[in-house]
Amino acid sequence: MRKQIVAGNWKMNNDSKQTKALLDELLAKRPQSTNTKIVIAPTFVNLQQAVEQAAGSNIIVAAQNMHQAESGAYTGEISVGMLKSINVNTVILGHSERRAYFGETNSILAEKVKTALKNNVTIIFCFGEELADRQSGNHFNVVETQLREGLFHITEEQWGSVVLAYEPVWAIGTGETASPEQAQEMHAFIRSLLRDNISSTVAENTSILYGGSVKPDNATEIFSKPDVDGGLIGGAALKADDFLAIVNAK
Ligand code: 13P
Numbered sequence: 001m002r003k004q005i006v007a008g009n010w011k012m013n014n015d016s017k018q019t020k021a022l023l024d025e026l027l028a029k030r031p032q033s034t035n036t037k038i039v040i041a042p043t044f045v046n047l048q049q050a051v052e053q054a055a056g057s058n059i060i061v062a063a064q065n066m067h068q069a070e071s072g073a074y075t076g077e078i079s080v081g082m083l084k085s086i087n088v089n090t091v092i093l094g095h096s097e098r099r100a101y102f103g104e105t106n107s108i109l110a111e112k113v114k115t116a117l118k119n120n121v122t123i124i125f126c127f128g129e130e131l132a133d134r135q136s137g138n139h140f141n142v143v144e145t146q147l148r149e150g151l152f153h154i155t156e157e158q159w160g161s162v163v164l165a166y167e168p169v170w171a172i173g174t175g176e177t178a179s180p181e182q183a184q185e186m187h188a189f190i191r192s193l194l195r196d197n198i199s200s201t202v203a204e205n206t207s208i209l210y211g212g213s214v215k216p217d218n219a220t221e222i223f224s225k226p227d228v229d230g231g232l233i234g235g236a237a238l239k240a241d242d243f244l245a246i247v248n249a250k
Contacts, residue, residue, distance in 0.1 A: 005230040007039035008237025019046040025240035062090035068111035106149035131170035171212025187227035216245035
């Protein structure tokens with residue numbers, strides 16, 4: 001059985017106090033015996049307090065990014081070792097906002113992937129097409145290229161530490177979600193790429209999350225699709241009740 005996962009990407013929201021308050025509420029109201037893995041990704045400066053606060057619970061704390069180098073003269077950046085030293089063992093890589101606003105290319109992401117996996121850090125690898133790609137019918141090609149250039153260089157064993165997150169850019173923060181059929185169609189395509197290029201075991205075992213305007217009122221329908229193994233949630237992850245309703249929908 002593939003892991004079912006609901007992850008909240010808090011992006012650049014919540015200061016230290018707000019992080020504590022939201023996590024307190026999540027801890028108080030979370031389902032304690034769910035098979036769904038619950039992940040939250042607060043901003044870097046609040047990771048350590050979140051790890052300490054969530055210790056012993058079933059909430060996993062992840063980072064939103066990391067640098068590809070293990071150390072060195074990269075002012076303002078965060079290394080994999082720094083994350084591991086505060087017990088953060090999961091990282092989101094390749095979010096479309098990192099790609100669009102911070103110049104993260106497929107080849108930079110390939111380096112980040114290598115560094116994370118070498119250090120036994122689990123990756124939530126994001127990718128997805130822009131609106132123009134979908135309108136021109138190029139969305140399958142774009143997704144295939146992002147995966148081939150950013151991720152397909154890893155060993156078969158390393159796939160055990162990879163979660164995929166398909167996030168069509170046109171659905172992020174727009175309130176317009178992909179239809180359950182569009183999500184299923186793309187997820188099935190991604191799984192077929194894994195089957196054809198890696199192995200049928202990896203295809204069967206890799207969790208593929210959908211992200212882009214998932215809300216409590218559309219989560220159940222999207223999550224009911226056979227190749228959708230959970231979600232990566234932005235805006236709705238900032239309210240405990242909404243996020244937990246989405247967790248409970250998986
Ligand atoms: P929204 O849920 O706000 O559309 O954001 C999705 C996202 O980017 C998660 O990484």
